[in-house]
Amino acid sequence: MNELIAHRSLPTAVFADCDEAAFGALMAMREHGLSAPKNVSVIGIDDHPMSWFLGLSTVAQPVADQGAFAANLLVDRLQNADAPNEPSHHFLDTKLIERKTTRRQR
Numbered sequence: 001m002n003e004l005i006a007h008r009s010l011p012t013a014v015f016a017d018c019d020e021a022a023f024g025a026l027m028a029m030r031e032h033g034l035s036a037p038k039n040v041s042v043i044g045i046d047d048h049p050m051s052w053f054l055g056l057s058t059v060a061q062p063v064a065d066q067g068a069f070a071a072n073l074l075v076d077r078l079q080n081a082d083a084p085n086e087p088s089h090h091f092l093d094t095k096l097i098e099r100k101t102t103r104r105q106r
Contacts, residue, residue, distance in 0.1 A: 001028035010040055012105065019044035019051050019058055026054065026101065036101040043102055047095075055100030062092050 004010060005028065016022035022044030026036060036042040044051065047060035069090065077085070 001025040005029070005032050005034070010034075013041035013043070013102070016042065016044045019046045019048035019056060022056055022058070022101075023048075023050070023054065026056070037103040041102040047097060051097075051099070057099045057102040058097050060095040060097055062094075065092055 001014065001024065004014075014022075014025050016025055022042050025042050029035060029040065029042075034040065041057075043057040043059070045059040045061065046063070047058045048056075050056075051058045069092065073090075077083075
């Protein structure tokens, strides 16, 4: 975020790869007199417990379900080592949680 601000090339929005990185973006913006969503919309991913407190828009993931699914998949592969190891896609629900750091484009 500091680089974007330093080069004066502010985007309309920043999608951080985790809520903690979004917290850092919000802090950098505040240090430069900017705010979300007035100057730049900011969104994270994970729904960190502090996201609610800071009003961060985020994408909630079922982290415990992801871990359980991965563990079950690993156990299944270990128990069936001779089975074909074909790539596959698995989807778990996510949820967009809109809070105070994002707004719709005008």
